[in-house]
Amino acid sequence: MSQPSVIINLTLGLLWFIVHLAINIFSLWSRLIYNIESYLISIGLFPKYRKFQLERLKYLAIVVDSREAKNVAKIEQLLCWLSTIGVKYVCLYDIDGVLNKTFEPTMNGSRDVDSGNSHDVGANIKALICCRSEMTVEYISGSDGKEGIAKAANLLCSTYFNGDRDARGNDEIVFTEADMSGALKAIGCGGPEPDLLLVYGPARCHLGFPAWRLRYTEIMHMGPLNSMKYGAIVKAFYNFSKKYQNFGK
Amino acid sequence: MLLSFRAQSSKLSELSCLLLGAWSLWVNLQLAIAKIQAIRFKELHGPAQGSSSAPEERGKHAAGDRPPARLSTSWGREAVRRFPAAETQPNLLHTRRRSRRPFGAATFFLRPRARARRGSAKSPAELIFTTPLDSRRPATQNPKMEKPDELIATGVLASLQNFIRKCIIAVISYGPMPKHIAFIMDGNRRYAKFRSIKEGSGHRLGFSALIASLLYCYEMGVEYITVYAFSIDNFKRDPTEVQSLMELMEEKINELLENTSVINKVNCKMNFWGNLDLLSEPVRLAAQKLMASTAENKGLVLSVCMPYNSTSEIVNAVNQLCAERREHAGNCNGNSPNNGVVHSDVSVEDLDRHMYSTGCPDPDIVIRTSGETRLSNFLLWQTTFSHLQNPDPLWPEFSFRHLVWAILQYQRVYPYIEQNKRLSKKLL
Numbered sequence: 001m002s003q004p005s006v007i008i009n010l011t012l013g014l015l016w017f018i019v020h021l022a023i024n025i026f027s028l029w030s031r032l033i034y035n036i037e038s039y040l041i042s043i044g045l046f047p048k049y050r051k052f053q054l055e056r057l058k059y060l061a062i063v064v065d066s067r068e069a070k071n072v073a074k075i076e077q078l079l080c081w082l083s084t085i086g087v088k089y090v091c092l093y094d095i096d097g098v099l100n101k102t103f104e105p106t107m108n109g110s111r112d113v114d115s116g117n118s119h120d121v122g123a124n125i126k127a128l129i130c131c132r133s134e135m136t137v138e139y140i141s142g143s144d145g146k147e148g149i150a151k152a153a154n155l156l157c158s159t160y161f162n163g164d165r166d167a168r169g170n171d172e173i174v175f176t177e178a179d180m181s182g183a184l185k186a187i188g189c190g191g192p193e194p195d196l197l198l199v200y201g202p203a204r205c206h207l208g209f210p211a212w213r214l215r216y217t218e219i220m221h222m223g224p225l226n227s228m229k230y231g232a233i234v235k236a237f238y239n240f241s242k243k244y245q246n247f248g249k
Numbered sequence: 250m251l252l253s254f255r256a257q258s259s260k261l262s263e264l265s266c267l268l269l270g271a272w273s274l275w276v277n278l279q280l281a282i283a284k285i286q287a288i289r290f291k292e293l294h295g296p297a298q299g300s301s302s303a304p305e306e307r308g309k310h311a312a313g314d315r316p317p318a319r320l321s322t323s324w325g326r327e328a329v330r331r332f333p334a335a336e337t338q339p340n341l342l343h344t345r346r347r348s349r350r351p352f353g354a355a356t357f358f359l360r361p362r363a364r365a366r367r368g369s370a371k372s373p374a375e376l377i378f379t380t381p382l383d384s385r386r387p388a389t390q391n392p393k394m395e396k397p398d399e400l401i402a403t404g405v406l407a408s409l410q411n412f413i414r415k416c417i418i419a420v421i422s423y424g425p426m427p428k429h430i431a432f433i434m435d436g437n438r439r440y441a442k443f444r445s446i447k448e449g450s451g452h453r454l455g456f457s458a459l460i461a462s463l464l465y466c467y468e469m470g471v472e473y474i475t476v477y478a479f480s481i482d483n484f485k486r487d488p489t490e491v492q493s494l495m496e497l498m499e500e501k502i503n504e505l506l507e508n509t510s511v512i513n514k515v516n517c518k519m520n521f522w523g524n525l526d527l528l529s530e531p532v533r534l535a536a537q538k539l540m541a542s543t544a545e546n547k548g549l550v551l552s553v554c555m556p557y558n559s560t561s562e563i564v565n566a567v568n569q570l571c572a573e574r575r576e577h578a579g580n581c582n583g584n585s586p587n588n589g590v591v592h593s594d595v596s597v598e599d600l601d602r603h604m605y606s607t608g609c610p611d612p613d614i615v616i617r618t619s620g621e622t623r624l625s626n627f628l629l630w631q632t633t634f635s636h637l638q639n640p641d642p643l644w645p646e647f648s649f650r651h652l653v654w655a656i657l658q659y660q661r662v663y664p665y666i667e668q669n670k671r672l673s674k675k676l677l
Contacts (some may be wrong), residue, residue, distance in 0.1 A: 010424075023657060064671075095673065112376040142673070146597045146630065151394060153567040154595040159579075160571055175568055177560050197395045203662035207669065211629035213558060218622045245623070249484060 030119055031223075038231030049231075052238045059089045061194035061217065065201035066096035068225040075099070081230050083135045085237065086237045090137050091194055097141030138191060145208040148189035155183045184212055193217065196240050198233070200225040218243055294610050374649065406518035418469050418654060424660040427613035429473035430466060431635070433627055435617030436643030437540055443643075449493050454645040456501055460511060467515040467549050471654070473609050475629045479555035481527065495532050498555065502535040506542065518547025522605035524558035524565070550609065557605075559629040570595060573603075605630055613666075614659050618644040634670050 041049045060082065075092070082090055092099050150199065156175055164218035184190040190212060197209065197219045206214060220236045222228060284519055419645065434455055441451030459476060466474055478498070484491060505512060505519075512519070521536045528536070612628060612635045620641040625633070636659050 005632050010419055012423045015420045019420065020424075020656065022659065023661065027661075028330040074491045079367050079474065095669070137268065139606075140537055143496060146600075149563060150597050153570065156567060157571045157574060157595060164298070175564055175571070177564050179561070179563050180567065203565065205634055205666065205669075206632065206637065208673075216623055220622055220626070242628045243622075247485075248420075 002208065008027065034223075034232070035227075036227065038229035041231030041234050042229065049234050049238050050204045054086055054237060054241070057087065057195050057240060059091065059192045059194040059198045060087050061091040061093060061213075061236060062205055063197060063199045063201070064094045064099065064225055065207075066098050066115065068200065069094040069096075069098040070102070071225065072102055074228065075226050078225075078228060079137060080136070081233060083117075085157035086234065088135060089192070090135060091140060091191060093140050093207075093209050094141040094143075095145075097139065098143050098144065098171045103139055122145045140189075140191070140210065142184065142208045144189050145210045148154065148184065148210060149180075149212065151187050152180060152189065155187060156180070189195060196220065196236070198222050198236060200228060216247060299302060309388045331408060392590070413647060414465075414468070421653060421656055421660070422470065425663045426470055427575070427656065427659055428614045429475070429610050429614075430469065430471055430614040430655075431460075431615045431628055432462065432473040432633075432644075432647075433476070433477045433615070433617035433621075434644040435621055437645060439619065440643045440645045448490070449497065451645060452494060452497055458645050460645050462651075463515065463517070463549070463551060464511070465652055469652075471549070473550045473552070473612075475522075475552040475554065475606075475612060475628070477554050477557065477625075479523075479557070479559040480625065480627075481524065481556045481561060483558065484527070485524075489606065495529055499532045499535050502532070506535070506539055512543060512546070516546045517543060518546040518548065518550045519543045520550065520552040520605075521551050522562070523556045524561060527556050552606070552609065553628070554605075559624075560626060562605055563630060565602070565605075566600045567595075569603040570599055585607050594670075600630075604630060611635060614638060614655060616640065616647075616655055618642055618647050632665050634667060634673075637649055 193213045197217045199221045327543035437455040441448045611631045617639045
């Protein structure tokens, strides 16, 4: 490499570093403001955050980074907060299945009949009686995402090939979205579509949350799990209550 | 010590004199250029024809008299020149307030006065490679002539903007750059509503913003761009609106077919992802023709999703996979398919091969404008490790600085995303 290009490269690198340093300082400042606001919300200083309607939020999903999901105390605290606010159904997701492995031994045996029948979610739910009210918690992992859809596709294809050939004849294969939904329910990956998805992690990524349940879900980024705040959850719910969806119209 | 102080102060005063001299020289140079251009302009075109001056034109908002739109970015101006929006109004896309201006006489010449042109015939070279000297237009093609100072300002400012843009791109390219960016172009109707213009104009300006973003991404080295143009759910809208959108799409596709300057500039390969059978015949034919004409291009890949739903894409992939297996079984066993042939289980890779996006890498960034936080059934299969961003500006306002900010945000989280990708590959 010639000397001028090395100098130019170093200059560009220095400028790039300075730009990112400035952005990091700015984000630290906004993080500080965010934390102060969350604290003020949690002590009830803002009236608008004390009274907001949660009727639209029927199903809540939370995506957690797998490394942070090992912090069981934080997960339990989060579930407790959600229960205090009044959430009835929570779906916890992490891509590596850490939550499944951590909370599986504490699950109540076989599936809960009532909620299992109504939501067809499989055996990985438990009724959590915590803090004040009952809340259903579902644990899913990356294997319920793309791999779940592949299993459902496998079921559909094998149903087609093993089915009544005379009835189908040589018709073109036309599966519909309803067929796919039915297949997902049959294999135990057909949970309800969450209205709101909270992402706990360094970046706003859904990390492979099951695609069939993510169509119209509002996705909000909450930051790392280790620095989670009660006021931030309240603010997220308030912002969700103000959202309006026209579903494509 | 006193002597050294005197020496330093004398050096400072010398430096300030030099700077003042250089600045006055620069201002005089601009004045001289302006005078020369004015003289040459008058020689070419005779006395000035329009009686309205710039401040009056800026104040006009009547429906019958519409000065062209002002755009805040140079590629945005190029895009509107190339694809003129007939119903634009003044100050339409000017979202930045120019609060800092240089002093004195130079202010007059450096005020940005770029105007969109309606129906001006331009060669592809003029369109893309605008230099200060090329920015003059014959008055016969444009009834509202630009003043010479505006032309100079346009040319000088355009070069300066180009240079600054290239510098910014050089700096941010030092870090990791995304290969594939996906856009959900949300906010066109709201834009039209806020600006009290016809709803169709919002979509037209959205198209201009798309072309501008395409050119910016090309300059930055982004290889794949995917845009969510029309959802299958959008068919639920008012039929007249759907019809006007279809007509707009057909018009723009035909324009791209006729004038291939933008496509040739970026050597663009166009894809149309979605259930094209749901489109009307002329739109479908135009789309297929455009795909065929750009199939051999090896440059930037622009994938337009219309009409598209991620769930319908997955179901379509399952259908195609089943058809492929049936054919394979039929080939193996002659007359009766699936007679003793055991198929392996369907895997994620099998479905990947039959998605519309086969051959394209997963998006690195998904940008949904207008601040909405949902994906609305867009690329749900492909966005496992994509950084989801939702900037507040509406899509017609999306410009270079928003794109730069999006890439800087992506660079901040790049290490985390790459780590997650590596870990998930290890698990597989």
